[in-house]
Amino acid sequence: MTAILEVKDLEVTFRVGPMMRRQDLLGVAGVSFDVNPGETFALVGESGSGKTTLARAVNGLQPISAGSVTFQGQRVDTLSVREMKPLRRDMAMMFQDPVGSLSPRMKVGDLVTEAFRIHRVEADLQSETERLLSLVGLTMDFAERFPHQLSGGQARRVGVARAIALNPKLVIADEPTAGLDVSVQGEVLNLLGELRERLGLAMLIITHNLHVVHHVADRMAVMYLGRFVETGPTEEVFSAPAHPYTAALLSANPEPDPDKAQDRITLPSEVPSLLARPAGCEFHTRCPWAKDKCRKVVPEATAINGRRVACHYPLDEGARPPPKKEPS
Ligand code: SF4
Numbered sequence: 001m002t003a004i005l006e007v008k009d010l011e012v013t014f015r016v017g018p019m020m021r022r023q024d025l026l027g028v029a030g031v032s033f034d035v036n037p038g039e040t041f042a043l044v045g046e047s048g049s050g051k052t053t054l055a056r057a058v059n060g061l062q063p064i065s066a067g068s069v070t071f072q073g074q075r076v077d078t079l080s081v082r083e084m085k086p087l088r089r090d091m092a093m094m095f096q097d098p099v100g101s102l103s104p105r106m107k108v109g110d111l112v113t114e115a116f117r118i119h120r121v122e123a124d125l126q127s128e129t130e131r132l133l134s135l136v137g138l139t140m141d142f143a144e145r146f147p148h149q150l151s152g153g154q155a156r157r158v159g160v161a162r163a164i165a166l167n168p169k170l171v172i173a174d175e176p177t178a179g180l181d182v183s184v185q186g187e188v189l190n191l192l193g194e195l196r197e198r199l200g201l202a203m204l205i206i207t208h209n210l211h212v213v214h215h216v217a218d219r220m221a222v223m224y225l226g227r228f229v230e231t232g233p234t235e236e237v238f239s240a241p242a243h244p245y246t247a248a249l250l251s252a253n254p255e256p257d258p259d260k261a262q263d264r265i266t267l268p269s270e271v272p273s274l275l276a277r278p279a280g281c282e283f284h285t286r287c288p289w290a291k292d293k294c295r296k297v298v299p300e301a302t303a304i305n306g307r308r309v310a311c312h313y314p315l316d317e318g319a320r321p322p323p324k325k326e327p328s
Helices: 051-058 081-089 108-110 114-118 125-135 142-146 152-164 182-199 210-216 233-238 245-250 292-296
Strands: 005-016 023-035 040-044 066-071 091-094 170-174 202-206 219-224 225-231 302-305 307-310
Touching: 023 051, 023 202, 023 219, 023 225, 040 051, 040 210, 051 170, 051 202, 081 091, 081 225, 091 152, 108 114, 108 125, 108 142, 108 152, 125 142, 125 152, 152 170, 152 182, 202 210, 202 219, 202 225, 210 233, 219 233, 219 245, 225 233, 225 245
Parallel strands: 040 202, 040 219, 091 170, 170 202
Antiparallel strands: 005 023, 005 066, 219 225, 225 307, 302 307
């Protein structure tokens, strides 16, 4: 199958600091992945892991410093904003803040059909409004409402309708359930799953919420300090995380089945600054399994049971209590 999106060795660098002491900060540090038609791929990580920067780079909203982004066979990282515009019909973005991302002065009917006007697509906007609202489970009377008259879940549905208006091939969704109650999160996730099946959409989901990933993603990548530490099929990663960071994230994710409940792995210390990346394995300052080699040698990503894992000592049986410290 030909991938709809291919990202190779992508890097994003920011120049930070006062004029005389400018420093380069590597926000995304050489990541590669692809997304197939109809597939959902999730980028997971704590805040500051680089996942949103990566998604913005894929969408052409963030310049890249190395690597490439190819969408439907065409390099897009070399395109200007103007050249990128027609491609945004096929690569739609859903922004994080469901209400804040909607113009407060526009009615829902105009919001869901705005893409037709932006891309100058001829259509019967009344029937498109009806079609789009129905696809996201809203009735036509919502067309006359303003964003402040919507609940968080309804606003998110409007955001979904906007994203799918022109039948894109890929939807990039940044924290699709952020700010929503748990029950509403489930409804939004079910909606995304249904639309994916119905419209054959590929999705790139960016989230720190592991429930979201488990619910919708076929494959996933776990990011730490702008790098992928583990990538693979979602079910396999969830059932037996091989990287200690993945295991820690999953252990912090309450397991609904008490028989499967795992001990929580508490990560000591804060996430290091991107301006002071640790030597060797960048996770070693927080890793309960770190050994001498980890502090000196950068681990290469290697294939383990269908996944790629960047760790010298991967966990072969999933999450387990960290080893007791040897007396010094
Ligand atoms: Fe932990 Fe070492 Fe693996 Fe890094 S390489 S994740 S420090 S065990």
